[in-house]
Amino acid sequence: MGRPPVLVRALYVSRAVGPQTGTVTAQILAGAQAHNAAHGVTGVLCQGQGLYLQVLEGERAEINRLYGQILQDRRHHDVQMLLFDEVAERRFAGWSMAHVVLPDDAAMLRMPPADFDPYALSGRAVLKLLDDLLAAGHRLAP
Numbered sequence: 001m002g003r004p005p006v007l008v009r010a011l012y013v014s015r016a017v018g019p020q021t022g023t024v025t026a027q028i029l030a031g032a033q034a035h036n037a038a039h040g041v042t043g044v045l046c047q048g049q050g051l052y053l054q055v056l057e058g059e060r061a062e063i064n065r066l067y068g069q070i071l072q073d074r075r076h077h078d079v080q081m082l083l084f085d086e087v088a089e090r091r092f093a094g095w096s097m098a099h100v101v102l103p104d105d106a107a108m109l110r111m112p113p114a115d116f117d118p119y120a121l122s123g124r125a126v127l128k129l130l131d132d133l134l135a136a137g138h139r140l141a142p
């Protein structure tokens with residue numbers, strides 16, 4: 001009987017390098033999903049307004065290793081961890097990485113888009129926003 005793995009959830013924000021389109025993000029995810037499925041990583045990648053917001057859930061050592069790779073990825077920069085927590089269970093268990101679009105309209109963000117600055121917000125508030133976007137069906141297929 002081994003010890004159960006320590007499960008963590010990380011949330012970071014970054015700025016896209018070059019034009020940010022659904023296609024570019026889909027390409028990033030095409031590679032990511034196979035890796036994530038094989039290594040027990042779940043989460044959400046949200047794209048919009050030139051930003052990436054990503055939740056990574058999984059075994060602590062795996063999330064640390066993956067985050068280290070993501071930090072070095074030239075397709076984005078200004079990567080900042082907003083939240084890193086031990087969790088009892090996954091929030092996004094169904095997705096090896098859900099793809100969500102950050103809308104431009106103010107209603108969903110509950111603030112004018114010009115004021116939406118995840119670098120200045122609490123990580124918990126950003127996590128809640130991602131939950132709301134998923135619940136509101138802002139997910140792209142697949």
Ligand SMILES: Cc1cc2nc3c(=O)[nH]c(=O)nc-3n(C[C@H](O)[C@H](O)[C@H](O)COP(=O)(O)O)c2cc1C
Pocket residue numbers: 028031032033035036045052054066069070071073075076097
């Ligand atoms: C915004 C963003 C999110 C990413 N998310 C993941 C991910 O969830 N899983 C993953 O394996 N790679 C992800 N990547 C890609 C990694 O940075 C890296 O390219 C990938 O792990 C392959 O690395 P390798 O070519 O050195 O094996 C992401 C990249 C970016 C720019």
